[in-house]
Amino acid sequence: MGFIVTANSSVIKLEDISFSYPGSDTKILDHLNLEIKQGDRIGMIAPNGSGKTTLLHTIMGLCKPDSGTIKVFEKVLNHEKDFLLVRSKIGLLFQDSDDQLFCPTVLDDVAFGPLNLGFSRTDAIDIARKTLEKLGILYFEKSVIHKLSGGQKRLVALASVLAMEPEVLLLDEPTAGLDNKVKEKLIHILNSLDISYFVISHEFDFANAVTDKIYSMENGRILRDDEIHIHRHEHIHKHGKHPHIHK
Amino acid sequence: MGFIVTANSSVIKLEDISFSYPGSDTKILDHLNLEIKQGDRIGMIAPNGSGKTTLLHTIMGLCKPDSGTIKVFEKVLNHEKDFLLVRSKIGLLFQDSDDQLFCPTVLDDVAFGPLNLGFSRTDAIDIARKTLEKLGILYFEKSVIHKLSGGQKRLVALASVLAMEPEVLLLDEPTAGLDNKVKEKLIHILNSLDISYFVISHEFDFANAVTDKIYSMENGRILRDDEIHIHRHEHIHKHGKHPHIHK
Amino acid sequence: MHISEGVLSAPVLATGAALALAGTGLGLKKIDYDRIVHVAILASAFFVASLIHVNIGPASVHLILNGIVGLLLGVAAIPAILTALLLQAVFFQYGGLTTLGVNVVVMAVPAVLAHYLFLPLLGKSPTLTFIAGFLAGLFSILFSSILLGLALWFTNQNFFETSLAIITAYIPVMIIEGIVTGFCVTFLLKAYPEIIPKKKK
Amino acid sequence: MIEEKFAYGSSFIHKLDPQIRILALIVLSFAAALCDNLYLAVIYFVISIILISLAGLNRIDVLKRLKPLFWFLLMIWIILPLTFDGDIMYRFYWLKITYQGLILCCKITIKSITIMLIFVALIATMTIASLGSGLHRIHVPDKMVFLILMSYRYISVIEEEYKRLLRAAKFRGFKPGTNVHSYKTFAYIAGMLFVRASLRAQRVHQAMLCRGFNQKFHTLDEYPPNRLNLIFLMGIFGASLSLVILEIIWV
Ligand SMILES: Nc1ncnc2c1ncn2[C@@H]1O[C@H](COP(=O)(O)OP(=O)(O)OP(=O)(O)O)[C@@H](O)[C@H]1O
Ligand SMILES: Nc1ncnc2c1ncn2[C@@H]1O[C@H](COP(=O)(O)OP(=O)(O)OP(=O)(O)O)[C@@H](O)[C@H]1O
Numbered sequence: 043m044g045f046i047v048t049a050n051s052s053v054i055k056l057e058d059i060s061f062s063y064p065g066s067d068t069k070i071l072d073h074l075n076l077e078i079k080q081g082d083r084i085g086m087i088a089p090n091g092s093g094k095t096t097l098l099h100t101i102m103g104l105c106k107p108d109s110g111t112i113k114v115f116e117k118v119l120n121h122e123k124d125f126l127l128v129r130s131k132i133g134l135l136f137q138d139s140d141d142q143l144f145c146p147t148v149l150d151d152v153a154f155g156p157l158n159l160g161f162s163r164t165d166a167i168d169i170a171r172k173t174l175e176k177l178g179i180l181y182f183e184k185s186v187i188h189k190l191s192g193g194q195k196r197l198v199a200l201a202s203v204l205a206m207e208p209e210v211l212l213l214d215e216p217t218a219g220l221d222n223k224v225k226e227k228l229i230h231i232l233n234s235l236d237i238s239y240f241v242i243s244h245e246f247d248f249a250n251a252v253t254d255k256i257y258s259m260e261n262g263r264i265l266r267d268d269e270i271h272i273h274r275h276e277h278i279h280k281h282g283k284h285p286h287i288h289k
Numbered sequence: 290m291g292f293i294v295t296a297n298s299s300v301i302k303l304e305d306i307s308f309s310y311p312g313s314d315t316k317i318l319d320h321l322n323l324e325i326k327q328g329d330r331i332g333m334i335a336p337n338g339s340g341k342t343t344l345l346h347t348i349m350g351l352c353k354p355d356s357g358t359i360k361v362f363e364k365v366l367n368h369e370k371d372f373l374l375v376r377s378k379i380g381l382l383f384q385d386s387d388d389q390l391f392c393p394t395v396l397d398d399v400a401f402g403p404l405n406l407g408f409s410r411t412d413a414i415d416i417a418r419k420t421l422e423k424l425g426i427l428y429f430e431k432s433v434i435h436k437l438s439g440g441q442k443r444l445v446a447l448a449s450v451l452a453m454e455p456e457v458l459l460l461d462e463p464t465a466g467l468d469n470k471v472k473e474k475l476i477h478i479l480n481s482l483d484i485s486y487f488v489i490s491h492e493f494d495f496a497n498a499v500t501d502k503i504y505s506m507e508n509g510r511i512l513r514d515d516e517i518h519i520h521r522h523e524h525i526h527k528h529g530k531h532p533h534i535h536k
Numbered sequence: 537m538h539i540s541e542g543v544l545s546a547p548v549l550a551t552g553a554a555l556a557l558a559g560t561g562l563g564l565k566k567i568d569y570d571r572i573v574h575v576a577i578l579a580s581a582f583f584v585a586s587l588i589h590v591n592i593g594p595a596s597v598h599l600i601l602n603g604i605v606g607l608l609l610g611v612a613a614i615p616a617i618l619t620a621l622l623l624q625a626v627f628f629q630y631g632g633l634t635t636l637g638v639n640v641v642v643m644a645v646p647a648v649l650a651h652y653l654f655l656p657l658l659g660k661s662p663t664l665t666f667i668a669g670f671l672a673g674l675f676s677i678l679f680s681s682i683l684l685g686l687a688l689w690f691t692n693q694n695f696f697e698t699s700l701a702i703i704t705a706y707i708p709v710m711i712i713e714g715i716v717t718g719f720c721v722t723f724l725l726k727a728y729p730e731i732i733p734k735k736k737k
Numbered sequence: 738m739i740e741e742k743f744a745y746g747s748s749f750i751h752k753l754d755p756q757i758r759i760l761a762l763i764v765l766s767f768a769a770a771l772c773d774n775l776y777l778a779v780i781y782f783v784i785s786i787i788l789i790s791l792a793g794l795n796r797i798d799v800l801k802r803l804k805p806l807f808w809f810l811l812m813i814w815i816i817l818p819l820t821f822d823g824d825i826m827y828r829f830y831w832l833k834i835t836y837q838g839l840i841l842c843c844k845i846t847i848k849s850i851t852i853m854l855i856f857v858a859l860i861a862t863m864t865i866a867s868l869g870s871g872l873h874r875i876h877v878p879d880k881m882v883f884l885i886l887m888s889y890r891y892i893s894v895i896e897e898e899y900k901r902l903l904r905a906a907k908f909r910g911f912k913p914g915t916n917v918h919s920y921k922t923f924a925y926i927a928g929m930l931f932v933r934a935s936l937r938a939q940r941v942h943q944a945m946l947c948r949g950f951n952q953k954f955h956t957l958d959e960y961p962p963n964r965l966n967l968i969f970l971m972g973i974f975g976a977s978l979s980l981v982i983l984e985i986i987w988v
């Protein structure tokens with residue numbers, strides 16, 4: 043699409059962004075700065091209601107900031123039109139998969155994005171099939187969405203985002219309600235992707251396993267952890283004779 | 290209500306329960322046995338789809354077992370009518386708080402149970418206030434439910450269950466999607482209750498902090514860990530200069 | 537509230553279909569692509585509301601709530617109701633294709649009228665809100681049952697007693713729908729006033 | 738609850754293009770609805786039975802699906818013969834049963850069952866996704882098809898929400914009865930469903946924007962070309978047309 047992306051170039055850059063929801067005075071984002079560079083794998087752990095989802099929606103142009111600039115691929119985005127172009131290059135995985143899977147069947151849903159990008163029917167189906175294959179869930183391409191389990195829906199949602207071949211992924215609590223098997227699958231999938239991503243999670247162990255640095259949020263601003271150092275500590279666990287369940 | 294409960298008497302007892310969903314052959318519960326005694330604090334950690342929620346629903350009389358007996362307060366429950374009586378004595382916290390809260394304001398919602406138990410309006414409101422107070426959330430009694438954050442909703446849902454003064458609590462993944470502050474509050478609240486409870490969770494550290502024994506489920510049966518012994522182990526974490534977020 | 541297949545005469549079926557078609561066209565034109573998801577999902581909620589059974593004495597009736605759908609959607613309620621009725625036909629065989637038009641008219645016309653008559657009264661005061669909601673619910677069912685009776689009566693004057701019987705049978709439903717709609721509107725204004733169209737501005 | 742019980746199968750009907758089935762449904766069911774002759778109605782009934790057998794549906798299941806219709810017919814049979822004007826066949830004190838009333842009951846019964854069977858055989862045998870693509874190809878407006886598909890997708894989500902809310906209410910001692918508290922509770926639950934529907938709609942709309950939604954809704958469903966399509970459609974058109982002509986000549 044004509045974006046030139048070189049290593050270490052900035053993919054998403056928020057400068058001095060402030061945002062409050064209409065009809066409220068609370069600044070959910072307060073002069074916030076954030077940069078995601080090519081190849082970055084960033085995690086975010088922050089309390090409920092601190093504005094994580096709002097932050098992702100601002101990047102996608104779903105919440106219009108009151109002030110500040112949003113740059114994606116070094117280009118300042120102002121109008122709905124600018125965002126239209128960019129949305130196909132940023133993949134957002136929603137907090138609730140039911141919000142994101144709106145087509146009747148799995149294949150329909152995964153092909154929805156490519157069709158919108160202008161691919162022909164057969165090409166779109168082809169892309170969709172390949173993406174499902176890559177995630178190992180091709181066998182339920184014909185399934186009706188509302189008959190899938192929570193974990194299966196998550197994977198389909200991820201597939202429908204990946205099918206658009208985004209250059210960055212924004213993931214909003216991808217593991218909520220998932221069991222450890224699906225979680226591990228997700229860790230494996232994320233680690234095998236070679237695009238930048240930004241993951242919101244409440245689970246340190248998961249975030250830790252898939253990212254290189256972990257940020258937090260407080261009072262509408264990002265708290266950054268640039269240095270990463272190894273740290274060793276001990277717990278005491280009560281546990282029984284069964285295989286100890288631990289992430 | 291005339292139930293005599295002495296220490297160590299059995300509160301809930303499932304004997305040889307089998308259950309499969311109508312139209313399916315898979316036995317979700319397969320000759321399952323479970324006993325919850327007065328004062329028990331039991332945790333359960335098991336994979337998605339292993340039947341944990343189904344188990345709780347069976348106790349509440351929502352899923353009718355194909356065979357086996359359910360005893361609550363030493364009384365065998367057979368018919369819908371038997372369950373009606375018992376439901377007000379067992380508090381179930383649902384997997385998703387949104388499923389549980391349907392009144393316009395927090396106070397309305399917490400007072401709903403007491404009203405159904407036959408309390409007068411003023412008494413019901415009184416009970417609701419006291420319960421909110423106990424959980425330290427009286428300050429949003431007038432709040433509208435769907436404007437609360439996930440953690441706040443959890444606490445309100447817990448309040449509306451506790452307002453019925455149950456003798457046992459069944460908690461279905463109470464921490465899903467909660468941040469660590471709310472999680473700690475929940476741990477504190479649970480540890481200060483003096484009723485028996487049974488907690489489903491995917492998080493070992495949480496379950497460990499609030500219960501005395503941890504069960505699991507496999508192939509429709511309970512796996513029991515009666516002995517509890519201390520175990521020490523080490524992790525390696527990458528982390529930054531910020532207060533290390535760890536459950 | 538459905539009229540069954542095989543009862544109505546050709547002119548009545550044709551009139552129903554034509555009116556429903558025109559109304560749907562009008563409604564679709566009013567829905568822009570920013571609102572279409574909203575209309576679709578409210579149509580699902582309307583469908584599900586009809587699965588809610590409430591007791592009257594030993595019997596039970598299911599809710600209809602076309603009044604609320606009208607209040608919330610205005611003219612857009614017509615395609616929404618058509619959608620819900622079509623899906624009901626597919627899933628539950630409550631009706632087939634030929635009566636779809638008449639059934640849409642029966643359910644949607646009172647709904648749209650309720651929008652224009654009662655929406656302006658909402659939110660003035662709690663009592664007035666409840667009363668407006670009550671009237672919207674009661675009126676919608678009353679008018680729907682009258683339209684249904686008329687469809688029968690136009691088919692054959694001999695259906696007069698049947699029509700009267702149907703309208704009479706719906707009287708308890710009208711009262712229940714009134715009460716439920718009243719409380720429901722009160723709930724919406726308290727919990728989520730943004731959903732009421734007027735309040736958006 | 739929402740089950741597409743008949744939608745999956747490999748019968749002759751299941752293999753037909755949805756577009757063809759919708760066209761056949763329109764022609765045949767309107768022809769049957771307009772029929773006003775008892776003998777011809779029986780012929781339509783036979784056609785509908787043939788279609789049901791071609792679709793290979795379980796008869797018991799089909800009968801179960803017609804239950805709401807049977808209740809209505811029962812009411813018709815109780816009211817109509819007694820209230821309809823016409824030649825009196827039986828008189829029992831003040832009760833009189835008329836010949837015309839009885840004939841009308843028979844006609845309504847046969848016609849309504851026929852039209853429902855046609856609908857079950859032709860439409861209930863496809864998934865909603867196929868119905869959507871069929872409607873799209875007979876030039877039903879995009880927006881309408883979109884409404885149907887989208888609404889279908891979220892019915893089960895909202896139904897689940899409803900079931901869970903009702904369950905929660907029951908667990909908190911709610912006993913539905915004939916009183917204001919019960920009606921109020923149901924009103925709150927229904928209100929909550931509308932609120933959730935609206936909030937979900939906002940999020941779904943955002944999700945669609947993020948996937949490059951450009952006001953076109955695509956359906957993927959593909960049916961291989963099948964010679965039978967045309968033969969079937971011609972057969973249905975021919976039969977309907979000849980029956981309509983027959984009725985005009987007859988009268
Ligand atoms: N549509 C809205 N209108 C008004 N306020 C809102 C809206 N959506 C969110 N908020 C408020 O904005 C704040 C941030 O919400 P947000 O959803 O971004 O939090 P979050 O960090 O994603 O939380 P969680 O961990 O629970 O998902 C919250 O206090 C919330 O109450
Ligand atoms: N209404 C239903 N009809 C048929 N099968 C069902 C139904 N509800 C659940 N199941 C199946 O029963 C199994 C157990 O479901 P259950 O919800 O009890 O699991 P769970 O252990 O609570 O999982 P989770 O950790 O995801 O909450 C699953 O395989 C599920 O697919």
Ligand SMILES: [Mg+2]
Nearest residue numbers: 094095137214
């Ligand atoms: Mg969030």
Ligand SMILES: [Mg+2]
Nearest residue numbers: 341342384461
């Ligand atoms: Mg569960």
